[in-house]
Amino acid sequence: MAAEPENNQTLAGRKIVLGISGGIAAYKAAELARQLRKRGADLRVVMTRNAARFVSPLTFATLTQAPVCTSLWKPSDTWSIEHVSNARWGDLLLVAPATANLIARFAHGIADDALTTLYLAWRGPVVVAPAMNTAMFEHPAYRANEAALRQRGHAIVGPEPGELACGEEGPGRLASLEAILAAVESALSPARPLEGIRVLVTAGPTREFLDPIRFLSNPSSGKMGFALAEQAARMGAQVTLIAGPVALVAPPGVERVDVVSAQEMHDAVMERCGQADILVFAAAVADFAPERAAESKIRKREWARSLQLRRTPDIARAFGDIKRPDQVSVGFAADTENVIPSARMKLREKHFDFVLANPVRGEEQVFGSEHNRGWLVGPSGRPRPLDRMTKSEMARQILLHAVEVLRRKR
Numbered sequence: 001m002a003a004e005p006e007n008n009q010t011l012a013g014r015k016i017v018l019g020i021s022g023g024i025a026a027y028k029a030a031e032l033a034r035q036l037r038k039r040g041a042d043l044r045v046v047m048t049r050n051a052a053r054f055v056s057p058l059t060f061a062t063l064t065q066a067p068v069c070t071s072l073w074k075p076s077d078t079w080s081i082e083h084v085s086n087a088r089w090g091d092l093l094l095v096a097p098a099t100a101n102l103i104a105r106f107a108h109g110i111a112d113d114a115l116t117t118l119y120l121a122w123r124g125p126v127v128v129a130p131a132m133n134t135a136m137f138e139h140p141a142y143r144a145n146e147a148a149l150r151q152r153g154h155a156i157v158g159p160e161p162g163e164l165a166c167g168e169e170g171p172g173r174l175a176s177l178e179a180i181l182a183a184v185e186s187a188l189s190p191a192r193p194l195e196g197i198r199v200l201v202t203a204g205p206t207r208e209f210l211d212p213i214r215f216l217s218n219p220s221s222g223k224m225g226f227a228l229a230e231q232a233a234r235m236g237a238q239v240t241l242i243a244g245p246v247a248l249v250a251p252p253g254v255e256r257v258d259v260v261s262a263q264e265m266h267d268a269v270m271e272r273c274g275q276a277d278i279l280v281f282a283a284a285v286a287d288f289a290p291e292r293a294a295e296s297k298i299r300k301r302e303w304a305r306s307l308q309l310r311r312t313p314d315i316a317r318a319f320g321d322i323k324r325p326d327q328v329s330v331g332f333a334a335d336t337e338n339v340i341p342s343a344r345m346k347l348r349e350k351h352f353d354f355v356l357a358n359p360v361r362g363e364e365q366v367f368g369s370e371h372n373r374g375w376l377v378g379p380s381g382r383p384r385p386l387d388r389m390t391k392s393e394m395a396r397q398i399l400l401h402a403v404e405v406l407r408r409k410r
């Protein structure tokens with residue numbers, strides 16, 4: 001932990017319920033409780049039975065000077081049986097660490113202990129800091145449960161990559177206390193720098209069909225575009241998300257337009273671009289499509305040895321040609337080499353205000369990953385590096401830069 005600033009009462013008077021579940025990182029919740037109190041928060045702690053195997057409730061009772069709730073049924077915990085009134089008491093529910101098991105129970109609305117019952121009765125903001133083994137974190141069952149919580153608008157902070165208690169290495173460590181405290185502060189007083197601004201985001205791949213069951217496409221998962229839409233909405237923008245075929249759920253409050261081909265995405269953008277203030281072209285649009293798509297399945301014996309291709313419409317360029325001076329457009333340049341020069345070329349050709357130069361070679365996998373890195377390349381000055389970070393954080397940084405450019409233009 002960095003040195004604590006004096007008089008850092010950023011949470012003065014805020015009522016926080018701290019939920020703790022049974023992971024090895026539970027011991028870190030003691031320092032977290034201390035930091036929350038130090039910042040002025042009024043704290044109540046609810047622990048799962050398994051959390052109490054890792055750290056004694058007495059530790060938290062001492063740190064918070066209040067009884068700790070570990071059961072729905074204990075008559076001695078006067079406030080613990082009143083899970084509904086306590087759900088009403090708090091301004092924010094923070095769960096750190098959140099086990100895979102707890103996140104599954106939250107996702108499915110299971111209310112079988114004090115913490116999950118409180119969660120179901122909760123109406124306010126929720127911040128969840130997961131921590132677990134990397135394989136658990138990457139398991140599709142966990143991914144789906146985490147996505148369900150995001151979809152409900154909960155802030156998910158971390159986990160971070162690093163060395164894990166089990167001796168393995170990878171994403172799974174509890175986020176730093178600084179990151180958790182920052183998430184708590186922002187959930188309690190969300191900054192809305194995009195209030196009144198209309199944002200259009202394109203996301204995901206496109207599909208260019210050869211026949212009804214085969215297509216040309218790319219491995220884009222749409223996660224970067226969806227993170228942009230989610231962050232823009234959180235920051236107060238009115239958001240339209242034009243999405244290619246992806247297996248993602250639209251963030252709450254976002255208008256979603258589903259398309260399949262580059263031509264459909266082009267038409268959807270052209271129809272709506274006039275109403276947008278900031279446009280972010282994060283989709284990985286297929287550059288080529290088959291000259292003609294067969295109406296029925298092409299039989300193997302009829303298969304031509306070569307495929308005639310045509311260029312698909314260049315959506316960002318088409319917008320660049322009609323862009324108004326008071327609009328900001330942002331591009332993505334994913335490349336395997338010469339990433340920055342190719343971003344600069346794209347910037348000029350498509351009249352972008354800046355481009356996220358995105359290296360897609362090396363040990364990190366960008367497509368489908370939760371993380372990304374690159375450089376913000378503008379028309380002048382040095383590219384600004386964005387070191388490896390979550391796509392959500394990168395989305396926030398891109399949007400903050402875009403709104404700064406927009407303000408300079410107006």
Ligand SMILES: Cc1cc2nc3c(=O)[nH]c(=O)nc-3n(C[C@H](O)[C@H](O)[C@H](O)COP(=O)(O)O)c2cc1C
Nearest residue numbers: 021022023024025048050051099100101102131132
């Ligand atoms: C030593 C030990 C460490 C564990 N660490 C974690 C962990 O970091 N994250 C996790 O999701 N589960 C972890 N587990 C598994 C959970 O304790 C288990 O899933 C339990 O059912 C969680 O209960 P709760 O969610 O009700 O607290 C650990 C188990 C043991 C025995």
